[in-house]
Structure formats: structure tokens, C-alpha cells
Amino acid sequence: MRSIGLLRSRGTLAELFSGRANSFGLLRLALATSVVVAHLYPLGYGYLDPLWKHSGEQTDLGKMAVVGFFVLSGFMITGSGRRTGIVRYSWHRVLRIMPGLWGSLLISTLVIVPLLYRHLHGTLAGFWSHPAGPWYYLKGTWNTSLTSGWDVSDVIAEGMHRGTNHDRSVNGALWSLKYELFCYVMVGLLAAGGVLRKARRFVPLAALALWLLIVNDWLDAPSMRRGIPGDMGTFISVPVLGPMSTHFLIHLGFVFLLGATVQLYREKVPVHDGLALLSLITLAVTTHYGGLFVIGYPAFAYLLFWLAxxxxRPFQRIGRNRDFSYGIYIYGFTVEQALAMLGFVKYGKLGFLACALAGTVVLAAFSWYVIESPVMRLKDWTPRPLTRWQERRAVAASVAPDVRTDLTTDHPVVRA
Known part of the structure; x- marks a missing residue:
């Protein structure tokens, strides 16, 4: 029997979640904005946001926002992998991430940074021919490796020399995208292997394995450093994506799989106000006293789904028809670097943040209306030769029909 009162059970996530009636759009927007707020401090003033010290150097606001993104992404992407065939799934993922990313790289490298170079030197002479110029930067980032060419023609380095900038990267926020892409590939492989449909228990077991690694790392740390992340200097090389931190692979992989587990077991996840309150308390306590990675992350994940x-209801309309969150994430860092170099720090933190958000939202809107939304209209596109092949197979199967799911469209087609 469900409890009565304010802190009561509302049902399960499977019963209450709807693809149209949820607040994921608002949550993604809030998380993206949090990243911009977090970068305000190191880019404009040379130190991390207050959460870094408050949490005993466990995390900062930006990294917590990234954790939130991975939780929600694990939920949504796993749902997509389970519904669609591997070809269609891969096509959707490429359309959602790559055009917007490539657009931001072009705008940052060929528009924003040249203007900053001219601001510093009064001319563009030497910008295009610089050994670490725009072509070097684009070559290092275009294939999604995102591991080389952090500066362009030493523009940001010059800003650091003059004391206006405190980080030498044009867009350091892109670091997390290759971990996101890694998780997308992982879901694609699980979907292609039938794991998401026929062996779903593998996903929570994999999450548990990563959680045990996190617990071991936490217990091995000296007591005085118990809240601080473990060794972040170990990397593995992944084809195309380049060097990846084992620390972030484990931590971000864990929270992504938490979201994936919630997707696969929605009928068993209660939406309970009391659990949400307990999760909030757990998150606050572990953030301040330690153990954030061990039990704070799961508490944070539950809070996000409860909020969703x-x-x-009015909050559920935000982001439904236009989603600026990705654009805010991929442009915010560069905008803040530019404003820092132009002296906007003199307006104080609130003034600097207001200007940064305004400029970022303008570019995010441009990205959505000009790049992201138009290319997403191609999500159901199928090459004409493949369409003809499917039609021939359907005609040939009309004698002895056997209905199965087509891998590219996830629609039933008739096969011999």
C-alpha cells in the first residue's frame, strides 16, 4: 500500500515517464549552464569554483554537471539503442554530435580566434601561417580525437602572458565528448550483440564492476585524501579517440551505466519523494565529508530522474522543440576565453557571467537553427539503393512471410 502524505510513492519510472512529458530538456539546459558558470572562475580569475574547496577537492561544479549529462545520456542513448537497429542507431548518434561539433570548431577557429589575434596584434599577419595555427588545430580535433592543438596561433598563450586568461585552451570543455562517444560505441556494441534485449542484467553487473573499482580506489587513498580522486595520470589509447584517462573512463562509464540500468529496469525504479529527499541529503553529506564517488553519484542520479x-508541467515544455543545451556546452568555454581577453572581467563575476551567457546563447541558437535541427531532419533518411533492396526483399518474401525487425529502420519488414 502506498504511503500517504508529502513523501509518498508516485509509482514506477515505467509508469510515469513519457517521451513527451518529462523535464530532461530543462535538466540538460541547467547542466550546460552550470558548466558555463563553473568555467567562469578558472578562465576569468584563475581558480576553480567554490564547490572544489567545499567538497574537499572531490569535484567542481563543471565536473558534476558532466556527471549529470552522462547519467541522462546513459538513459536516453540506451533507450535508442534498444529501439533501433545498429545502422540507424549509429546514424542518429553521428547526426546529433558531429555536425554541431564541427560547426563549433569552424566558428571558433576561423572566426572568433582570428578576431582575438587581430585584437592582440592589430593585424592577421602570421596567424594563418603559424606552425600551431588554425589548420593544425582543426587537423587535431576534426576526427574527434580532441587531444591536440589546444591553442591556435598562441592566441590564448598571449592572453595568459598579458594576464587576461588563465587557461591556454581555446575550448577545454570538449574534453568530455570523446568519453561520450566511447559510451555511444559501447551501447552500439551491446545493442548489436542483443545484450540490451536478451541479457540486460549484464549492464548493471558492468556498472557494479566499475563501482567496485571506484570503492577500491577510495579505500586505498590515505585518510587525509579520502575525498580526493585517485590517480588521473594513467591513460589508454583508443583508436580514433586518442588517449583517454582511465580515471574518467571508470567514473564516467559508471554513471553512464547507471543511467542505462535505469532505462533497462524502469519498471523496478520507484519514483518516491522520500527516496528523493534521502538522495538529496546523501549528496549533500558526501559532497562535504567525502564518499561522493561511492554513494553520492548514485544519489545524484536518482535525484535527476526524480526531477525529470x-x-x-510547465518545466516539461523547456527544450522540447528547441534544445540549446549542446550548443551552450560546446561554445561557452570559447566565449568566456574571448571575453576574458577583451577585459570583461572588470564587470565582476555577475557581469562577466551575464555577458558570457548572452554570447553563448546566441551561438547556441545559431547552432541549433542552422546546424543541429536541419541535420536531424535526416535521421530517417535511407540511401536509395538500400531502400530498393528492402523493397525487393519484401516482394520476394510475400510467398512465405516471416516478420522480423529491420536493422536500419527498426520497423517490421517481411523477409523470406
Whole structure:
């Protein structure tokens, strides 16, 4: 029997979640904005946001926002992998990530940074021919490796020399995208192997394995450093994506799989106000006293799903028809670097943040209306030769029909 009162059970996630009636759009927008707020401090003033010290150097606001992104992404991407065939799934993922990313690289490298170079030197002479110029930067980032060419023609380095900038990267926020892409590939492989449909228990077991690694790392740390992340200097090389930190692979992989587990077991996940309150308390306590990675992350994940269901209906309309969150994430860092170099720090943190958000939202809107939304209209596109092949197979199967799911469209087609 469900409890009565304010802190009561509302049902399960499977019963209450709807693809149209949820607040994921608002949550993604809030998380993206949090990243911009977090970068305000190191880019404009040379130190991390206050959460870094408050949490005992466990995390900062930006990294917590990234954790939130991976939780929600694990939920949504796993749902997509389970519904669609591997070809269609891969096509959707490429359309959602790559055009927007490539657009931001072009705008940052060929528009924003040249203007900053001219601001510093009064001319563009030497910008295009610089050994670490725009072509070097684009070559290092175009294939999604995102591991080389952090500066362009030493523009940011010059800003650091003059004391206006405190980080030498044009867009350091892109670091997390290759971990996101890695998780996308992982889901694609699980979907292609039938794991998401026929062996779903593998996903929570994999999450548990990563959680045990995190617990071991936490217990091995000296007591005085118990809240601080373990060794972040170990990397593995992944084809195309380049060097990847084992620390972030484990931590971000864990929270991504948490979201994936919630997707696969929605009928067993209660939406309970009391659990949400307990999760909030757990998150606050572990953030301040330690253990954030061990039990704070799961508490944070539950809070996000609870908010997605329980926030009032008007919030559910945000991001439904236009989603600026990705654009805010991929442009915010560069905008803040530019404003820092132009002296906007003199307006104080609130003034600097207001200008940064304004400029970022303009570019995010441009990205959505000019790049992201138009290319997403191609999500159901199928090459004409493949369409003809499917039609021939359908005609040939009309004698002895056997209905199965087509890998490219996830629609039933008739096969011999």
C-alpha cells in the first residue's frame, strides 16, 4: 500500500515517464549552464569554483554537471539503442554530435580566434601561417580525437602572458565528448550483440564492476585524501579517440551505466519523494565529508530522474522543440576565453557571467537553427539503393512471410 502524505510513492519510472512529458530538456539546459558558470572562475580569475574547496577537492561544479549529462545520456542513448537497429542507431548518434561539433570548431577557429589575434596584434599577419595555427588545430580535433592543438596561433598563450586568461585552451570543455562517444560505441556494441534485449542484467553487473573499482580506489587513498580522486595520470589509447584517462573512463562509464540500468529496469525504479529527499541529503553529506564517488553519484542520479518526473508541467515544455543545451556546452568555454581577453572581467563575476551567457546563447541558437535541427531532419533518411533492396526483399518474401525487425529502420519488414 502506498504511503500517504508529502513523501509518498508516485509509482514506477515505467509508469510515469513519457517521451513527451518529462523535464530532461530543462535538466540538460541547467547542466550546460552550470558548466558555463563553473568555467567562469578558472578562465576569468584563475581558480576553480567554490564547490572544489567545499567538497574537499572531490569535484567542481563543471565536473558534476558532466556527471549529470552522462547519467541522462546513459538513459536516453540506451533507450535508442534498444529501439533501433545498429545502422540507424549509429546514424542518429553521428547526426546529433558531429555536425554541431564541427560547426563549433569552424566558428571558433576561423572566426572568433582570428578576431582575438587581430585584437592582440592589430593585424592577421602570421596567424594563418603559424606552425600551431588554425589548420593544425582543426587537423587535431576534426576526427574527434580532441587531444591536440589546444591553442591556435598562441592566441590564448598571449592572453595568459598579458594576464587576461588563465587557461591556454581555446575550448577545454570538449574534453568530455570523446568519453561520450566511447559510451555511444559501447551501447552500439551491446545493442548489436542483443545484450540490451536478451541479457540486460549484464549492464548493471558492468556498472557494479566499475563501482567496485571506484570503492577500491577510495579505500586505498590515505585518510587525509579520502575525498580526493585517485590517480588521473594513467591513460589508454583508443583508436580514433586518442588517449583517454582511465580515471574518467571508470567514473564516467559508471554513471553512464547507471543511467542505462535505469532505462533497462524502469519498471523496478520507484519514483518516491522520500527516496528523493534521502538522495538529496546523501549528496549533500558526501559532497562535504567525502564518499561522493561511492554513494553520492548514485544519489545524484536518482535525484535527476526524480526531477525529470516530478517538476511541474510547465518545466516539461523547456527544450522540447528547441534544445540549446549542446550548443551552450560546446561554445561557452570559447566565449568566456574571448571575453576574458577583451577585459570583461572588470564587470565582476555577475557581469562577466551575464555577458558570457548572452554570447553563448546566441551561438547556441545559431547552432541549433542552422546546424543541429536541419541535420536531424535526416535521421530517417535511407540511401536509395538500400531502400530498393528492402523493397525487393519484401516482394520476394510475400510467398512465405516471416516478420522480423529491420536493422536500419527498426520497423517490421517481411523477409523470406
Amino acid at each position: 518526473i516530478r517538476l511541474p
